[in-house]
Amino acid sequence: MHKLFRISFTTILLAMLSTLSMYGVAAVTVTDDLGNKVTLDRPARRVISLAPHVTELIFAAGGGSKIIGTVKYSDYPEAAKAIPRIGDLRQVDLERIIALKPDLMVVWMHGAFNQQLDTLRKSGIPFFFSEPQKLSQVPETLINLGQLMETEAIAQSAAATFQQQLQQLTIQNQHKSKVRSFYQVWGHPLYTLNDKHIVSDAIRLCGGENMFGALAPSAPVVTVEAVLQANPELIIGTTSMGDSKNDIDQWKNFPTLLANKNHNLLVIEGDLMNRPGPRTIEGAKAICALLDQARQHRSTDIAKGLK
Known part of the structure; x- marks a missing residue:
């Protein structure tokens, strides 16, 4: 009986793992612009953008529909204007961010955010820091975001077009x-x-x-x-x-x-x-x-x- 149970449990576990693999639910790891490793257990579905340039990058990488909150002046492309605002480049609404339950935050690193970001880090929300300092880094960022959001095809196309130009x-x-x-x-x-x-x-x-x-x-x-x-x-x-x-x-x-x-x-x-x-x-x-x-x-x- 116990042997039969062990065999049945093993069979079920293998079937579950096979199903997860089939649907592509697997951890993904990329490196952000500060050199930090960012790992998600599954592709991001609820993303918060904390800078206008970040919003543009996410849209270009194919993840515009996944943005659930952003900051003031995120006005491009046109669809970005309809995204709920959770603050500006000086201060964000921490309680609202946590209440939105994001599975990824893409942020721009600057002095005004440091203390607030420390608070958000303790909440366990994954961070991707974005600040391309060279034109050649923009395609890399697009591809990284595409991997995090499972929009690789769109991101790679945008990156290739940028690189060609x-x-x-x-x-x-x-x-x-x-x-x-x-x-x-x-x-x-x-x-x-x-x-x-x-x-x-x-x-x-x-x-x-x-x-x-x-x-x-x-x-x-x-x-x-x-x-x-x-x-x-x-x-x-x-x-x-x-x-x-x-x-x-x-x-x-x-x-x-x-x-x-x-x-x-x-x-x-x-x-x-x-x-x-x-x-x-x-x-x-x-x-x-x-x-x-x-x-x-x-x-x-x-x-x-x-x-």
């Missing part, structure tokens, strides 16, 4: 002359981004040099005097959410500034680059176009001087 852009710009550039995120105070940000990677790709890339803070505040002393050939301003004002016109008050003299006070849509997500390839194309304009203006000025 990146390769083409790299070839097109690999032998172009250097353009000394200042990237202006905001005018008052005067914010820029350092070399650890994906913006600088795009500037380098396009043959440019970020004049303040060596500064320690990821988003340093600089002075007008420091910009004038650096004397960049190109100043790139940014707009956001349809707002055309970036205070880039303030540089027109300095006639000796090279970027002003060469008519290189140019603007791109900030969300394309300030959010390190799938649209950064379009942002990189825009930056390359601005650097090409600066080179053209340089050639025009030289030609004028020869006449």
Whole structure:
């Protein structure tokens, strides 16, 4: 009798394991952008996004329908606007997050979140930290998210498209002359981004040099005097959410500034680059176009001087 029971139990257990394998319910492990191993016992079905760029990445990886909560300014793609808000980039509603019972949180690591994230860690919710600092990391992130959400086919397709465009852009710009550039995120105070940000990677790709890339803070505040002393050939301003004002016109008050003299006070849509997500390839194309304009203006000025 006991022998028969043992045989029956073993048979049932093997059948259960076979069924689980057949339906693909198995643990998945990936590495996030901080180098942490993230393991889920089964694919994520209830995901919370804690940054606008994260929301874009999840949608591009095929998991938009799985997002149950996100933060303010997660406005792309259009469907993201309908997702319930659980806070902003400064503070989130911890009780609401826990009540939503997410099986994955995709977060952006910055100082304002540290204490709150410690509280959420104790709840046992798995975390994936997302902050691509190079354009080449975006396809990797898409694939990782696809694995975590079991949307690999969509994620791999998006990653391949991004990688193909990146390769083409790299070839097109690999032998172009250097353009000394200042990237202006905001005018008052005067914010820029350092070399650890994906913006600088795009500037380098396009043959440019970020004049303040060596500064320690990821988003340093600089002075007008420091910009004038650096004397960049190109100043790139940014707009956001349809707002055309970036205070880039303030540089027109300095006639000796090279970027002003060469008519290189140019603007791109900030969300394309300030959010390190799938649209950064379009942002990189825009930056390359601005650097090409600066080179053209340089050639025009030289030609004028020869006449």
